[in-house]
Amino acid sequence: MEKQEPVLEIRDLHTFFPLEEGMLKAVNGVSLTIHKNRTLGVVGESGCGKSVTAQSILRIVPDFAQMTGEILLHKNGEVIDLAALAPSGREIRDIRGRDVSMIFQEPMTAFSPVHSVGEQIMEAILVHDDVPKAEARAHAIELLKLVGIPIPEERVDAYPHQLSGGMRQRAMIAMALVLTPMLLIADEPTTALDVTIQAQILRLMKTLQAEMGMSIMFITHDLGVIANMADDVAVMYLGRVVEYGSVRQIFRTPKHPYTQALLRSIPRTGRRARVRLEAIEGIVPVPLDPPDICPFADRCTQFIPGRCDEKVPDFLDIASGHSVRCILYE
Amino acid sequence: MIGYIAQRLIYAIVTFFFLSIVVFIIIQLPPGDFLTSYVARLEQEGDIIDEAEIEALKREYGLDATPLEKYFRWFGRFLQGEMGRSFEWNQPVERLLKERLPYTILLSLITLFFTYVVAVPIGIYVATRQYGFSDYLFSVLGFAGLATPNFMLALILMFLFFKYFGISVGGLFSSEYALAPWSLGKIWDLFTHLWVPIIVIGTAGTAGIIRVMRGTLLDELSKQYVITARAKGVAEGKLLFRYPVRMAINPIVSTVGWQLPRIVSGETIVAIVLSLPTTGPLLFKALISQDMFLAGSIVMFLGILTLIGTFLSDILLIVVDPRIRFEGKA
Numbered sequence: 208m209e210k211q212e213p214v215l216e217i218r219d220l221h222t223f224f225p226l227e228e229g230m231l232k233a234v235n236g237v238s239l240t241i242h243k244n245r246t247l248g249v250v251g252e253s254g255c256g257k258s259v260t261a262q263s264i265l266r267i268v269p270d271f272a273q274m275t276g277e278i279l280l281h282k283n284g285e286v287i288d289l290a291a292l293a294p295s296g297r298e299i300r301d302i303r304g305r306d307v308s309m310i311f312q313e314p315m316t317a318f319s320p321v322h323s324v325g326e327q328i329m330e331a332i333l334v335h336d337d338v339p340k341a342e343a344r345a346h347a348i349e350l351l352k353l354v355g356i357p358i359p360e361e362r363v364d365a366y367p368h369q370l371s372g373g374m375r376q377r378a379m380i381a382m383a384l385v386l387t388p389m390l391l392i393a394d395e396p397t398t399a400l401d402v403t404i405q406a407q408i409l410r411l412m413k414t415l416q417a418e419m420g421m422s423i424m425f426i427t428h429d430l431g432v433i434a435n436m437a438d439d440v441a442v443m444y445l446g447r448v449v450e451y452g453s454v455r456q457i458f459r460t461p462k463h464p465y466t467q468a469l470l471r472s473i474p475r476t477g478r479r480a481r482v483r484l485e486a487i488e489g490i491v492p493v494p495l496d497p498p499d500i501c502p503f504a505d506r507c508t509q510f511i512p513g514r515c516d517e518k519v520p521d522f523l524d525i526a527s528g529h530s531v532r533c534i535l536y537e
Numbered sequence: 538m539i540g541y542i543a544q545r546l547i548y549a550i551v552t553f554f555f556l557s558i559v560v561f562i563i564i565q566l567p568p569g570d571f572l573t574s575y576v577a578r579l580e581q582e583g584d585i586i587d588e589a590e591i592e593a594l595k596r597e598y599g600l601d602a603t604p605l606e607k608y609f610r611w612f613g614r615f616l617q618g619e620m621g622r623s624f625e626w627n628q629p630v631e632r633l634l635k636e637r638l639p640y641t642i643l644l645s646l647i648t649l650f651f652t653y654v655v656a657v658p659i660g661i662y663v664a665t666r667q668y669g670f671s672d673y674l675f676s677v678l679g680f681a682g683l684a685t686p687n688f689m690l691a692l693i694l695m696f697l698f699f700k701y702f703g704i705s706v707g708g709l710f711s712s713e714y715a716l717a718p719w720s721l722g723k724i725w726d727l728f729t730h731l732w733v734p735i736i737v738i739g740t741a742g743t744a745g746i747i748r749v750m751r752g753t754l755l756d757e758l759s760k761q762y763v764i765t766a767r768a769k770g771v772a773e774g775k776l777l778f779r780y781p782v783r784m785a786i787n788p789i790v791s792t793v794g795w796q797l798p799r800i801v802s803g804e805t806i807v808a809i810v811l812s813l814p815t816t817g818p819l820l821f822k823a824l825i826s827q828d829m830f831l832a833g834s835i836v837m838f839l840g841i842l843t844l845i846g847t848f849l850s851d852i853l854l855i856v857v858d859p860r861i862r863f864e865g866k867a
Binding site for chain 1: 760761762764765766767768769770771772773779780783784787857858859860863
């Protein structure tokens with residue numbers, strides 16, 4: 208394996224939301240590393256805290272959230288702790304969109320409906336760089352062309368509702384990449400798209416990553432997409448990372464009972480009909496004042512009474528680059 | 538876009554014809570006609586009128602015609618600015634309206650302006666501080682403003698001003714200027730009188746618009762495109778006005794036109810209490826005394842202003858919202 212340089216290191220991140228019903232521990236001690244030019248896939252069911260983790264990086268979680276931990280961005284040999292910056296201050300705003308940018312699930316709602324796509328891309332440039340408008344516009348057109356939008360000179364003036372879903376997501380990617388960030392956070396970027404369009408967008412992201420040399424944090428609940436896109440995978444459950452490893456390790460030798468169950472629940476072609484697709488029993492609990500036990504305890508088929516409900520299992524290294532949070536490996 | 542405007546214009550014209558029919562029916566609705574009342578009054582005063590004279594008057598005013606003929610005659614004259622005679626005032630209706638309409642329009646436009654200039658910034662301010670002290674303060678004031686009948690406020694203000702400052706705030710002019718020709722002094726006098734009705738009439742509207750602005754802005758603030766803009770690194774203040782405020786103001790801008798009919802009917806009771814020379818009291822008196830040509834003409838004006846207002850709203854809507862501008866062309 209080539210020598211890996213970290214771009215972003217998350218250390219023991221907690222993002223809590225104090226609600227009237229209790230403390231919502233959306234992210235409850237997450238540690239992750241994203242390496243240069245590599246893609247980290249973050250996978251988990253809805254509500255496991257993957258999106259909040261991503262939003263915590265850019266500090267765009269709602270104001271009342273309580274955040275602790277470190278988010279270290281390695282920028283030109285400097286290390287900046289994003290978690291320590293003021294959430295609407297100058298420093299984090301300089302990083303947003305320039306060094307770390309983000310694309311979202313719903314390209315329809317993620318664009319303002321009353322501004323043209325071009326205006327919104329140009330804004331991403333003009334917020335950071337003092338360049339003439341014409342130059343920003345030319346740059347926007349160039350990016351639209353790069354992401355494969357036909358007739359970009361005309362589309363630059365189109366409004367979001369005039370583009371198809373796939374085109375909108377391409378425009379979204381253009382907007383995120385306009386200042387060649389070193390890290391792109393993609394929060395379920397293909398979930399709202401048709402399967403064929405999805406494949407095109409994924410291919411585009413891979414091509415752009417190779418061309419521009421950036422790292423990607425790819426958030427999805429779709430294991431097929433992870434297998435296609437990611438170099439490393441973090442499996443999240445109830446605000447914690449339960450397993451981390453290379454894509455090969457996660458898919459070939461999954462260790463955590465949750466990861467194993469997830470992989471068994473993927474429908475496969477070629478499997479005999481009438482064989483029931485396996486589902487994980489129960490539903491994802493809401494992390495409202497969660498007890499300090501294994502988060503997966505109540506749904507786990509290998510639950511050991513007295514051990515799994517005793518404490519939160521440690522995050523154990525079981526092979527080079529492969530860690531798991533499960534009592535079975537202690 | 539031109540098709541859209543043309544379509545709206547045709548709707549407005551068709552509605553205008555239906556409106557004229559309804560107004561005509563209203564004018565014809567009371568038993569008897571203006572001649573009957575006229576004759577009755579003359580008889581009361583002891584005059585003797587012979588049958589031939591009545592017949593001549595009937596022919597002259599076209600009172601022996603069929604309803605259809607009457608309608609076309611009335612409508613044709615209305616279009617030429619002849620609106621019939623007010624027997625209550627014994628003057629042509631158009632002369633009565635000419636006297637009062639300018640003040641009504643002046644008062645209403647300034648009130649409208651005042652309402653928006655005060656309400657929109659307050660709405661934005663409280664929406665960005667939801668559940669803060671100022672939010673509660675303005676909510677209480679706003680509901681109080683909505684719940685207090687305007688004429689009540691007018692009476693209280695009149696009382697307070699008279700008791701503590703010895704100023705009579707009724708009317709639009711002081712007695713020395715009321716019949717004087719226009720001069721700088723008279724204009725100044727008008728302005729010193731104008732602000733009381735503006736505040737009195739404006740409070741309810743202001744309170745209402747604060748609520749609307751606050752509500753729509755709160756909706757918009759949690760939209761995805763706000764997060765997108767934040768993730769681009771746009772500063773909070775700039776972001777607020779460029780995106781959510783821009784969206785939240787749409788319903789307010791596009792309903793400005795609906796305020797036009799209020800310009801004529803105005804706040805009738807307030808106008809009576811403050812003895813303002815506007816059309817509101819005129820309509821009120823006309824309805825009580827069955828002065829149907831006057832009442833009908835004012836109702837007609839209300840209808841026309843509603844149509845113009847709606848038409849303006851439609852145009853404003855396509856100016857502010859590209860999704861409507863490009864309807865059917867996407």
